[in-house]
Amino acid sequence: NAGVTQTPKFQVLKTGQSMTLQCAQDMNHEYMSWYRQDPGMGLRLIHYSVGAGITDQGEVPNGYNVSRSTTEDFPLRLLSAAPSQTSVYFCASSLSGGRTDTQYFGPGTRLTVL
Amino acid sequence: GNSVTQMEGPVTLSEEAFLTINCTYTATGYPSLFWYVQYPGEGLQLLLKATKADDKGSNKGFEATYRKETTSFHLEKGSVQVSDSAVYFCALSDPLSTYDGGADGLTFGKGTHLIIQP
Numbered sequence: 381n382a383g384v385t386q387t388p389k390f391q392v393l394k395t396g397q398s399m400t401l402q403c404a405q406d407m408n409h410e411y412m413s414w415y416r417q418d419p420g421m422g423l424r425l426i427h428y429s430v431g432a433g434i435t436d437q438g439e440v441p442n443g444y445n446v447s448r449s450t451t452e453d454f455p456l457r458l459l460s461a462a463p464s465q466t467s468v469y470f471c472a473s474s475l476s477g478g479r480t481d482t483q484y485f486g487p488g489t490r491l492t493v494l
Numbered sequence: 495g496n497s498v499t500q501m502e503g504p505v506t507l508s509e510e511a512f513l514t515i516n517c518t519y520t521a522t523g524y525p526s527l528f529w530y531v532q533y534p535g536e537g538l539q540l541l542l543k544a545t546k547a548d549d550k551g552s553n554k555g556f557e558a559t560y561r562k563e564t565t566s567f568h569l570e571k572g573s574v575q576v577s578d579s580a581v582y583f584c585a586l587s588d589p590l591s592t593y594d595g596g597a598d599g600l601t602f603g604k605g606t607h608l609i610i611q612p
Contacts, residue, residue, distance in 0.1 A: 384537075413599050420502070422583065422602035423538075438599055470537055479587050480526050480545040483600060485537035 382406050384486035386471050392492045393461045401456040401489050403471030409484075411477030412454040416440065416467040417488075423470065429454055430477055461493045496521045500584045500603035507574055508611055515569040515606045517558075517584035525588035527551075527560050527567040528600065532581045541569075541582070574610050581605045 387402045405412065413428035425438030429448040443465060445457040454473075458465060469489045474481035500517045507513060519525065526545040530538040542551030547562035556571045567584060584603040 415599075420604055422498075422604040423600070424602075425599040428599050472538075477599075479524075480543075481587070482528075482540050482543065483538075485530075485539065487537045 384471055384473055384484050386469075386486035386489050388489060389487065390490050392494065393458075394494050395462060397461050398457070398459050399461065401458075401469055401471075401491070403454045403456065403486060404452050405454075405471075405473040405484070406452065407473060407484065408451060409473035409475055410451065411475065411481070412448065412471065412473045413438070413477075413483075414444070414446065414454070414456045415470045415472065417470060418467050426456065426469075428477070458491075461491075463493045465491065466493045467491060496525070496586060496588050496601040498584050498586055498601055498603035500582075501606055502604050504607040504609050506609045506611065509576055510573045511610075513569070513571040513574045513578075513608070515582055515584075515608070517567045517569065517603060519565050519567065519584070519586050521565075521586055521588045523588045525586040527558070528585045528587065529556070529558055529567070529569050530583045530585060530602075532583065532605070534580070538583065574608075576610045576612055579608055579610045581607050 384405045410431045414426040415423040417423045427446040429435045471486040472483040474483045497520045528543045529541040531541045532538045542553040544551040544560035550559045558569045583605045585600040
């Protein structure tokens, strides 16, 4: 099993550009989520999904869109990048998102917006 | 709302020293508690967890006990190694979603940077 994979590993954008961060998992997990990690802030939840066709907002959803057409994939879209979105982005998955579930994290995407 | 508070560091120790990283939490329900570790340049990985009061999680010589009365989940290790140098995150899971099983994600502390010197 590859676990949770993310692409790209690094990305530099100019303000106003759009891009999609890819996330895939091969563990047949129903729950997937996106976090951003900023210095001194820990990780904050952006969006999550409890299954194909179902998504919901987390703590910091503004400026980001998601969709979940398959169980395996959960892309994160930045429609018009802003410098405030410079961060490290982590995708995670778990069996069902239940209270006791272990979350499995991808290796992260480091995004810089100029 | 839910929150997790932990010492931020950096915490610098000598090899074989005793380690304690404090973590306290606020939650509206009955959370599960986790410690995740992040090695340089990598994603987070689960170190240990406890899902109910008085449970002790343990892994790789690390331990933490879920103390409901003090709302704490302190991480300890008796003898640290240079390879333990990493950032440690305390987190809780307290789903509030209306879906079965709930799925609000994890609430993280800010992370503690641990440096072990030979």
